[in-house]
Amino acid sequence: MNQSRRHLLFGAAQGVGLLLLAGCEKVFNRLHANQKFLSLLESAEAVNQRVQRWVTRKNKLVQEFTEQEISRYFKPNGQPTSKYDGLH
Amino acid sequence: MGYTDAAKNNWRPWRLEITGLVKQPARFSLAELRSMPSRTQITRHDCVEGWSAIAKWKGVPLTEIMQRVQPAPEAQYVVFYCMDTDGSGVHYYESIDFRDASHPQTILAYEMNDRALPVDHGAPLRLRIETQLGYKHAKYIRKIEFVRSYENIAGGKGGYWQDHGYAWYAGI
Numbered sequence: 001m002n003q004s005r006r007h008l009l010f011g012a013a014q015g016v017g018l019l020l021l022a023g024c025e026k027v028f029n030r031l032h033a034n035q036k037f038l039s040l041l042e043s044a045e046a047v048n049q050r051v052q053r054w055v056t057r058k059n060k061l062v063q064e065f066t067e068q069e070i071s072r073y074f075k076p077n078g079q080p081t082s083k084y085d086g087l088h
Numbered sequence: 089m090g091y092t093d094a095a096k097n098n099w100r101p102w103r104l105e106i107t108g109l110v111k112q113p114a115r116f117s118l119a120e121l122r123s124m125p126s127r128t129q130i131t132r133h134d135c136v137e138g139w140s141a142i143a144k145w146k147g148v149p150l151t152e153i154m155q156r157v158q159p160a161p162e163a164q165y166v167v168f169y170c171m172d173t174d175g176s177g178v179h180y181y182e183s184i185d186f187r188d189a190s191h192p193q194t195i196l197a198y199e200m201n202d203r204a205l206p207v208d209h210g211a212p213l214r215l216r217i218e219t220q221l222g223y224k225h226a227k228y229i230r231k232i233e234f235v236r237s238y239e240n241i242a243g244g245k246g247g248y249w250q251d252h253g254y255a256w257y258a259g260i
Binding site: 048052056058063066073074075 | 130131133135137139142143144187190191192200201206209218219222255256259
């Protein structure tokens with residue numbers, strides 16, 4: 001395959017990819033605005049919870065690690081602009 | 089007294105308020121929490137963003153608190169109110185059910201890696217709920233409330249992130 005045909009195919013693939021992404025965003029936005037779809041997702045969450053709790057023995061301990069496995073860096077996640085609203 | 093001043097005073101002014109559907113509401117100082125039976129665990133924190141990190145946590149099991157305050161039979165959820173806010177001034181909060189509240193690895197952590205819990209990680213007290221993703225692990229806790237339902241709290245979805253579209257149950 002010569003270079004110009006390769007470039008043409010690569011460019012076409014990029015174009016198709018972008019079109020697909022744009023289409024996905026439209027589909028996503030439509031689904032996000034659809035109450036029936038959102039209700040379906042919420043019901044899936046409930047199923048997920050029931051299934052996980054059914055297969056997991058109550059009070060089963062999660063894996064614990066050794067001191068040597070402690071991470072050198074633990075990202076202090078959260079909002080960088082978070083503020084502390086005093087004490088109550 | 090504000091957060092920063094309390095931190096400079098080793099959290100002496102801070103109190104953890106326990107309220108809601110309980111027979112014995114309480115306010116515990118950090119010293120009182122530290123004097124209770126504790127649990128130390130080295131566990132992995134899994135963030136919904138896709139990263140994980142392992143740390144050592146020491147704190148009081150939530151069951152110790154529950155034994156002291158005696159939740160009413162109609163209480164179904166435990167709600168954690170946080171001192172920190174987002175960029176718009178909305179307070180973070182989170183909730184769990186009694187199954188997770190009673191889990192032996194669910195603790196209110198005041199130490200991380202053998203040191204006092206750092207400000208960046210939620211000082212003076214944060215929740216560790218090892219069966220769920222990181223966004224459930226409320227930080228900067230100031231109050232715990234036992235409720236029948238979380239539907240009338242803030243956005244009604246059981247947590248700040250849930251009010252913004254996240255799943256309430258984040259089991260792993």
